[in-house]
Amino acid sequence: MPTVIPSTTITGILRLGHLAALDVKGADAEKFLQGQTSAQVSLANGEFAPLTCFCTPKGRMLANGQLLRVDDDHFRLILSASLVNGLATHLKKFAAFYKAELIHDASMNLIGASDGAGTLATSLELTLPEQPFKQHGNAQASVVRLPGPMPRWLFCVPASFALPITQEADDTQQAAWALEDIRSGLAWLTDVQQDHFLPQMLNWEALGGISFKKGCYTGQEVVARAHFRGQVKKRLVRAELATSQLPAIGASLMTEQDKAMGEVVASAQRDSESVELLAVMNTKAVDEGTPLYWQGSEVTLLSLPYSIERVDPEQQAASLKVAT
Template sequence: MHAFYASIPVRAEGCAQCAPLEDLTVFTATGADALTFLHGQLTQDVTGLPADAARLAGYCTAKGRLLATLVMWRGAAADSDDAPQFYGMVRQDLSQALVKRLSMFVLRAKVKLAAVPLHVAGVQATPEQAAALEAAAGALPRAVWQRTDLPSGTWIAAPSADERLRWWWIASDAQLEQSAALAQTLGLASAEHWQAADLAAGIPWIGAATQDVFIPQTVNLDLIQGVSFTKGCYPGQEVVARSHYRGTVKRRMAFGTIADASLQGPALAGVDVFDAAQPGEAIGRVVQAANDQGVVSVLFETTLAALPEGDLRLSAVDGPRIAAAPLPYSITPD
């Protein structure tokens, strides 16, 4: 962890909270063909993305199953092909394999992909706390998925399940070292605290344990601007488009909590979900979980039929109960 984060005092109230996110990492794509290459690989409209925005995207197998989800944004316009044209933020546990796999398909395109030494943190504030934060950092983006580049780094407005404002803050060593004044406006929070808020907002992060398991729709990627159905081909596009246009999506990702402080969030990814009212095969699988102060937040993929009346259980029909709760967006057909 960078020394900057160690300089942030631990204070739970009265100021914006900053959580170092060492489970996330950033890669770049440079070269004249970087954007067009990735446009043909990801579920998102890469070339049509506004310069001041970020978006979710997925990278799929030919069968439409997700190998990764990422937050992506375009680099600043530059005269040199050596300048990054694209940034992608992904789970650290799959980043090396993802970059290697994408690089296999570059062929003759003028593009180079590589991990970069940028630090990712999550910053969360009430509207009142945001004023002090902006006095130190500069004007921050307020609209969800809006992006701003400041001397302190790149700030991306993240979705939230409540009135709190949330940002991903991506910064270099030099930018953190020049942000001493900003540290005094922050309180140090745990990664689990930020991750629990991510889950409540319905943001799916595919990790190594859940690769090649879900199609984009079953983790709601299409409901949160993570899939373009007009951009053209990419690996798995036929499967994703068929499910969309035929209206055959019968499984979605839901949110819930588990009152069991002994559970470790990272270890739950990929664990089966059961309905105690219908003993038999599993009805779903955990996408991601986080244990924040003894309450386990969990995103899980399941059948729409199991919601909201199912007696949902983790790992077995008599396992810990999952108390389903609404996401900030609808997962059921209108």
């Protein structure tokens, strides 16, 4: 039976088991990451935590995530737990030429909070950031404000800290968190669709996840060409279905003639009779209003909380300094 979410309120705090932390440490950590990731790594300064991604030479995403600076020579990437080991193995081939090491600390607790964020921040002696992508940290923990219509924060807390969680968050709260990711238009790539999408197909440049002002990184030429020549023919959209069943990641959205025009990236139950989802869809089908279906249920498009246009992370970082 699907998890029923009576409201979108996220109460208390919950462990985000679907995410993991990959640390990059060493004197060359910044230089190494600069050649591998879409972020302008120097912008991750301990106060600004940009979104980023790692690509193949053909520009297809191997992973996406959020980049935090923990210390001068210490960065932390937050990404799907299903990708952390594979990405670490991939990057170690290049890290061997730098004074940098990759560490997956499986004991690190990734904690999500909305209403309960203030209490947790106080117990960790952290200042709760008010702006999306803003980070605050100390010697024991860090917190970053996530983008989206609902105020949410992601904490990185070591296993040694006694968290005020009496039990693992139930399925309702986990599903509510997933629903807010969908409503934020924030798609976390998983191993099911690795090496499948250009970053722009997940609207990554609209979220500030691509720096078009930095130098070369793996896949940069393809990503830049797709942007400047307008060659992106698929885009992430938010939609709903009148159904009690969750479509799987990768499920096809079909026309009446059984032609696939989109595929599901994430889905969450809104209530017992409806589902919200993110899907990468053919832009022509979206623009022409082509009716699409999943197992007989018609797809109804919903709005995203951002425009499909380029947002430079350099501008995001500057706006945080101005607000401060």
